[in-house]
Amino acid sequence: GLEEGAKNQFSTFSNFITTINQKKEGIGNRNSPTQLVIPNIKNGRDLPPLCLDVRQKQRMSIDTLPQELKAPFPPEPSLPIRTKTVKDFQDDVEKSKASGDWKAVHYFYSTTFDSFLEINAAFKKDTNSPFNTIEDSGIDAKFVNVVYDALLNTPQDVQKSVLKGIINGLLQEWTGPRTKDDLRAYCILLQNPQFSNTSTYVIYAHLLRQIAALTEADHHFLVHWSKKISQRRFKQVVDRLLQFISLRLFPAKPEEFPPMVKCTWWIPSATKVLALFNAANSLISPPIISYTDFYNSTLDHIDLMEEYHNWQCYGNSHRFSFCQYPFIISIAAKKVIIQRDSEQQMISIARQSLVDKVSRRQKPDMNMLFLNVKVRRTHLVSDSLDELARKRADLKKKLKVTFVGEAGLDMGGLTKEWFLLLIRQIFHPDYGMFTYHKDSHCHWFSSFKCDNYSEFRLVGALMGLAVYNSITLDIRFPPCCYKKLLSPPMVPCDHNTLVGICGVTLDDLFQIMPELAHGLNELLSYEGNVEEDFYSTFQVFQEEFGVIKSYNLKPNGDKIPVTNQNRKEYVQLYVDFLLNKSIYKQFAAFYYGFHSVCASYALLLLRPEEVEILVCGSPELDMSALQRSTQYEGYQKTDLTIRYFWDVVLGFSLDLQKKLLHFATGSDRVPVGGMADLNFKISKSETSTNWLPVAHTCFNQLCLPPYKNKKELKQKLIIGISNAEGFGLE
Secondary structure: OOOOOOOHHHHHOOHHHHHHHOOOHHHHOHHHHHHOOOOOOOOOOOOOOOOOOOOOOOOOOOOOOOOOOOOOOOOOEEEEEEOOOOOHHHHHHHHHHHHHOOOHHHHHHHHHHOOOHHHHHHHOOOOHHHHHHHOOOOOOOOHHHHHHHOOOOOOHHHHHHHHHHHHHHHOOOOOOOOHHHHHHHHHHOOOOOHHHHHHHHHHHHHHHHHHHHHHHHHHHHHHHHHHHHHOOHHHHHHHHHHHHHHHHOOOOHHHHHHHHHHHHOOOHHHHHHHHHHHHHHHHOOOOOOOHHHHHOHHHOOOOHHHHHHHHHHHHOOOOOOHHHHHHHHHHHHHHHHHHHHHHHHHHHHHHHHHHHHHHOOOOOOOOHEEEEEEEEEHHHHHHHHHHHHHHHOOOEEEEEEEOOOOOOOOOOOOHHHHHHHHHHHHHHHHHHEEEEEEEOOOOEEEOOOOOOOOHHHHHHHHHHHHHHOOOOOOOOHOOOOHHHHOOOOOOOOOOOOOOOOOHHHHHHHHOOOHHHHHHHHHHOOOOOOHHHHHHOEEEEEHHHHOOOOOEEOOOOHOOOOOOOOOHHHHHHHHHHHHHHHHHHHHHHHHHHHHHHOOOOHHHHOOHHHHHHHHHHOEOOOOHHHHHHHHHEEEEOOOOOHHHEEEHHHOOOOOHHHHHHHHHHHHOOOHHHHHHHHOEEEEEEEEOOOOOOOEEEOOOOOEEEEEOOOOHHHHHHHHHHOOOOOOOOOO
């Protein structure tokens, strides 16, 4: 954001650091913090790395402190009197642009940013009010925005005076307890657009260090104040922090920054400040920005397994790992961690089986290294249930599926079809395990009571096996399901502990039963007499196999009328009954099934939305992206047959495109990394053009004969993809 040549002017700061050092002479004799602003900081002392153990506080505590928390703050010093308004400042800028004389503007910037007191004097809405609550920071956001928007268009000496003032302010505030005015200054300084320039990173790093080192009570205020920042400014601050981390990890010009060994605290400090903004973002519904905006794709290129193992080994210590702040790790990177963790578990389990076999002096068998599932198509669910129950000890081995009476060898394709057919059968409405809600296009657990919930455990195990073996499933559960699946993310040691119970709201019910949720919302906003007009009690009714059964939402609920005063409690209890209590046994079996396969610390890294993506992939098909990433064998992308093929496919309906994807890959869902991750290949089939296309789903490969024209290709392709069940060998 700075003009050409600015880097040279900002690179050393020696001319004004010297001035500041002279001002601070009295402090310099006791390990002076002025050392902290020297760009090479060779003699700078390191703060201990800043980290937050996820296993102690999963994903940065959002609102751990009560709203009325009051930290002991020293009395606020009196602020200088500054009367300049937004209009006065804008007039000064316009006059300076017209005349070329920037003295008035230069004076404003150099004075305003010279200390934290001056920052408050300029930008505090009312200098006589304390503004010491989390609801109102007291910052005049409009004035701050106008001043920062104008800053990057001022001469370099004006911009340099701001940086000089910030250094001065940071030196003054390095020691001693923080006041609310200090916190306001930090909040304002974080929005400075100058920190997008790498030449300011030494100053930016020390600002972040001071903010990261604040007390939890101070962080509580900053989190709540930050959520009031406009969406655009909020996103800019987040992007600056992510850029700072990326460029410190992989600097374009390493000589711009101090050596990594001298500033090991840079990345931990920035990450902890980013965690404050992530916490602020989570307090708002809907959030200010998407959770994916906190992803740092640069981390995809570091040794993630080393980060993961450091976190596992040193999680309770002060050793920094990005896994302590999982919001910054992209879903693609998390998938890599989970896959490699799964592979290591598979190898470990297989090795143990081999050792056990040899120790008993038995001949090793290759099949013992796999979870071998042998099923009949006509008895798919019962055979699968029996196999998984019988081989529970082998669930963490590599999965191999055999269909009885078929010659197909499982190199991945049979496994995909087994998942697809099993899920299709289990989720069929006639099967009775799940209810399909047409309004929301999703499935939910049937609340019917039964003697055996083992089939729900099977569905959970299937989902776990899919994640464990990197298979995407066509399952349509609402987001609430994945929130429950991570409640808690690790199976508790105490078997009496409830699992799959999470806080649910009317918004969660809207995603499953929108019509019922709308009715409950109408009840909450009803302006008449609820008790007389609705005549309801804290009792609900459900039909089970043709019989109406009643359930009390609280003790003696059938005798407690719903009134204007208690209707919020009624709605909350009703939602909790529908989404938690009425299906507890079904969901608990499902939960234990999933975690019997996927028990891993890696689950602590995931948000519910990310679990859904790992299980289901993305339903959004981009065939143009698939075309760009497709590889060819025997064909060139310019060949006539290939051009016919893509003309036909891009013109297909969404249903036919899904059938093609299922035909060629065994699944109609897109994996986490997008179409490019499919490694889709089209090979030339040296057969008669009377033949239909053939697919090797194990390798995501389509074998296409050289059809003579587009009409013939389209006809044969549609026949092939519409009749795509079963496997055989030539």
